Structures are given as C-alpha cells and as structure tokens.
Amino acid sequence: MALYLITGVAGFIGSNLAHELVRRGERVRGFDNFETGKRENLAGLASKIEFRELDLLDPQGMAEFCRGVDYVLHQAAIPSVPRSVEDPVSSHNANITGTLNVLMAAREAKVKRVVYAASSSAYGDTPSLPKHEAMLPNPISPYAVQKLAGELYLNSFYRVYGLETVSLRYFNIFGPHQDPTSQYSGVLAKFITQMLAGKPCTIFGDGEQSRDFTYVENAVNANLLACKAPTEKVSGRVFNVATATRFSLNETFRILAKIIGYTGQPKYSPPRGGDVKHSLADVASAKEAMGYEPTVSFEEGLVRTVEWYKQALVPAESTSR
Ligand code: UD1
Numbered sequence: 001m002a003l004y005l006i007t008g009v010a011g012f013i014g015s016n017l018a019h020e021l022v023r024r025g026e027r028v029r030g031f032d033n034f035e036t037g038k039r040e041n042l043a044g045l046a047s048k049i050e051f052r053e054l055d056l057l058d059p060q061g062m063a064e065f066c067r068g069v070d071y072v073l074h075q076a077a078i079p080s081v082p083r084s085v086e087d088p089v090s091s092h093n094a095n096i097t098g099t100l101n102v103l104m105a106a107r108e109a110k111v112k113r114v115v116y117a118a119s120s121s122a123y124g125d126t127p128s129l130p131k132h133e134a135m136l137p138n139p140i141s142p143y144a145v146q147k148l149a150g151e152l153y154l155n156s157f158y159r160v161y162g163l164e165t166v167s168l169r170y171f172n173i174f175g176p177h178q179d180p181t182s183q184y185s186g187v188l189a190k191f192i193t194q195m196l197a198g199k200p201c202t203i204f205g206d207g208e209q210s211r212d213f214t215y216v217e218n219a220v221n222a223n224l225l226a227c228k229a230p231t232e233k234v235s236g237r238v239f240n241v242a243t244a245t246r247f248s249l250n251e252t253f254r255i256l257a258k259i260i261g262y263t264g265q266p267k268y269s270p271p272r273g274g275d276v277k278h279s280l281a282d283v284a285s286a287k288e289a290m291g292y293e294p295t296v297s298f299e300e301g302l303v304r305t306v307e308w309y310k311q312a313l314v315p316a317e318s319t320s321r
Contacts, residue, residue, distance in 0.1 A: 002227075005069040005111075006030040007102055008076030009051065010037030012178040013117065013170075016216045017073055017223060022048045031065060035094075036078060041177045056098025059105065066109035071227045074102050074116045077147075080184035081121060084143035085274045095146035096153075103157045103165075111163075115226045116154050118167040118238060119147035120212070120279055129246075130212075132282040133169070133238050141274035151238055158236035166226040166234045168219070171242035171281050175216030175301060176308040188213065188302070191253065192309050195262040205271035207250035212242040212280045215301025218294045222286060229290035242281030243294040243301075255299065259306050 004021055008014040009030025014037070021028045022045060031054035042051065054061045056076050066072070076098060078084070078091040099116070106114045121144035122137040139145045154165035172186065180189035194201045222241040226234060247255070253266050286292035296304070 001025065001027050002070040003027045003029060003068060004071045004073060004227075005066060006073045006075060007056065008032055008037060009049070010034060010039060010041045011075055012041070012175075013173060013216060013219055014073070014075040015041035015045075015177045016175065016220050017075065018042075018045055018049055020220050020224070029065065029069065031062075032076065036179070036182075038179060056094055056101055059101045062101055062105040063108055066105040066111065069106075069109055070112045072102065072106045072111050072114040073223050074099065074114060076102075077117060079143075081141045081143045081274050082272060083184045084141055084146065088142035091143060092146055095143070096149045099150040100153055103153060103163065107157060107161050107163045113164040113166065113227055113235075114154065114157075115223050116150055116165065116167045118151045118169045119144065120169050120171040120240070120242070120281065121276065122148040122151070122169060123276070123279070125276055129278055130244065130280040130282040131240065133240060133285050140276065143274075155236045155238075164231060164235045166229075167238040168222050168226060168241045169238060169281075170219055171212040171214050171240065171279060173214050173216050173219045175305050176312075178216075180309070187249065188252070188256075188305065191256055192260070192306055193313070195256060195260045195264070196306075196309060196313060198262070198264070200264055201253065201266050202269050203249050203253065203266045204269050204275070207253070207266065207268065208248050209275065210246045210248045210278045210280070211252075212244065212246050213252070213298050213301070214241065214243045214294065215296040215298070215304070217296050217301075218243065221295065222290070222292050225290040225292055233289040237289070239286040239289065239292070240281040240283050241286060241292065242283055243298050244281055244283045245298055246278065246280040247298060256302060256306070259302055
C-alpha cells in the first residue's frame with residue numbers, strides 16, 4: 001500500500017480523491033487550512049486518514065508532513081478566476097509560493113511523484129479548438145498565470161532535481177463536495193443549488209460561452225493513473241483532463257432545468273472580467289501516456305451531482321422544520 005499526501009484534502013477535488021483512495025484501501029494523509037476547504041467534506045474520513053491543519057505557506061510543517069510519503073496530489077489552491085482578478089496577491093501566494101513550498105517539501109522527502117492540479121485557464125483565448133498541450137499558453141487572468149507558473153515549476157523540478165512531476169490541466173471540474181455558497185463558486189454548483197431552492201440563476205454575458213465541463217470522478221481517475229504511469233511517458237509533462245465535449249451555458253441551463261424540473265428563466269448580467277469564451281480539450285495525450293478516458297459523460301455527471309446536492313441539502317431542511 002502506498003502513502004498518498006493530498007494537499008487541500010478538505011476541498012472539492014481533494015476530498016473526492018481521499019474518499020476514492022480510502023475506498024481502494026490506500027493510506028492517505030492530508031492537510032488543509034480551511035480557507036476554501038470545508039470540514040464537512042472530511043465527514044466519514046476522520047478515522048481513516050491522517051489529517052493535519054496546515055497552510056501551504058508553512059514550509060517547515062509541510063516538510064515534516066511529507067516524510068515517508070510516496071505520492072503527493074497537490075490540489076490546494078485558491079481556485080477562482082474572479083477572486084484572482086479582485087485580489088491577485090493572496091491567490092499568487094497560495095497558488096505559486098504554495099506550490100513551490102510543496103515541491104521543496106516533496107524533493108526533501110524524496111517522494112516518488114508529485115501530481116499537480118493545473119488549469120485549462122492556461123490556454124486563455126487562443127481561438128483554435130480543441131485545446132491540446134502543444135499549443136502556446138495564453139493566460140488571461142492572474143489565476144491562469146499562477147496555475148501556469150505552477151506547471152513550469154513542476155517541469156523545472158523534474159529537469160533540475162529529477163523530482164518526478166505531472167501536471168493535469170483540469171477543465172471545469174464539477175461534482176459532489178463542490179462548495180456552492182461562495183460568490184466565487186463554480187457555475188454548476190451554483191446553478192444546481194439555486195434551481196433546487198427555486199431561486200433565480202444569473203448568466204454572465206450572452207450565455208453562448210462554452211465549457212468542457214468534467215465530472216470529478218474523471219479527474220480522480222486521472223490523478224491515480226498519473227501516479228502509476230511510466231516515468232518516460234509522463235514525468236515533467238502536462239496533460240489535459242476533460243470530458244472532450246463542450247456545452248454553452250445556455251444549453252447547460254436548459255439541461256439542468258430539465259433534470260431538476262425547474263421552470264424559471266435565467267437572468268442575464270454583463271460578462272465577467274477575465275473570462276474565457278470557449279473551452280474544449282483534446283485528451284489524446286493523456287489517453288496515450290496514462291490510459292486516461294473520460295468514463296462519466298457530462299449529462300451523467302450532472303444527474304449524479306444533482307442527486308448528491310439533493311441528499312446534502314436534506315439535513316439542513318429537515319432540522320429546520
Ligand atoms: C476556470 C477554468 C477552470 C478552473 C476554474 C477555477 C477556464 C476555461 N476554466 O473556470 O478549468 O477549474 O477556473 O475556478 O478558464 N458564470 C455564470 N453565472 C454564475 C457563475 C459563472 O454565468 O453564477 C459563468 C462564468 O462567467 C463563466 C462560466 O460560467 O463564463 C464558468 O464559470 P466558472 O464556473 O466560474 O469557471 P471558469 O472561470 O470557466
């Protein structure tokens with residue numbers, strides 16, 4: 001059994017990874033500073049993982065916690081385009097300095113491999129679709145710049161120090177445990193919970209922007225494949241992790257409304273600063289190098305996510321009765 005360290009384990013993707021690794025009988029360690037992570041995401045995991053409250057900006061704490069670890073799954077970040085536009089410095093610190101600190105700790109601990117949550121935002125507004133990894137990055141928002149800098153650091157640590165690293169460019173991941181309550185929450189978490197509550201949804205811009213929305217189980221699988229794929233195929237490299245399908249926000253709104261039985265109409269507001277217009281991935285590289293396939297489609301992912309939020313929202317409603 002290998003020992004995995006998940007940074008940001010109480011976050012959306014980190015907690016999904018922890019649940020799956022525990023289910024597979026692996027040993028899991030994780031830390032979070034609860035800035036965007038949630039204690040409730042660790043429900044059911046307390047006795048099964050080794051947890052520490054720790055910040056990415058605490059290099060000594062991380063160096064200690066990294067000792068004996070085989071694989072680091074670096075998910076911790078301040079993951080929001082609009083938040084980075086409003087406050088670039090705090091997201092810079094977490095996303096760039098924090099990533100450098102993780103790499104330093106991993107190198108010192110001689111871990112086998114670091115897998116990093118990179119972002120599709122690195123492509124920015126390059127006009128051609130689908131996006132593939134050989135395209136020149138063209139980041140727009142501070143968040144996109146920060147996530148791209150992290151990739152470059154991972155590549156550098158492989159080339160300079162021989163630390164094995166893999167960057168996974170996530171394309172709009174959604175699913176259970178995604179926080180719907182922040183103004184910076186991902187659009188699907190917001191729309192689903194707003195529709196379930198019978199509240200209005202706001203679309204920024206004309207709604208014709210499109211995304212390659214990816215169910216979280218696909219991202220979890222990609223991480224676990226990236227840990228075990230042959231060194232010569234993956235180390236120091238960057239891979240798209242996506243469904244490889246694209247839906248506009250208007251289409252997405254209609255599909256969700258049908259699943260939920262919501263009859264309201266969306267409100268339209270001005271476009272959001274730093275937004276990318278269209279996003280769609282080519283996942284051929286990840287397939288070839290590590291055997292990645294998106295096994296859960298967008299629609300199936302939506303159905304499962306709606307079910308999860310229905311269950312997750314029940315206790316709050318029934319206790320208030
Ligand atoms: C971007 C990245 C994504 C990354 C995420 C982290 C791209 C293409 N994608 O996602 O890989 O994981 O940052 O935060 O760069 N919107 C509404 N109404 C709302 C909320 C959002 O219309 O209430 C719109 C946004 O303006 C945007 C789309 O929905 O056009 C998606 O927004 P969001 O879910 O925040 O993700 P991205 O910024 O696309």
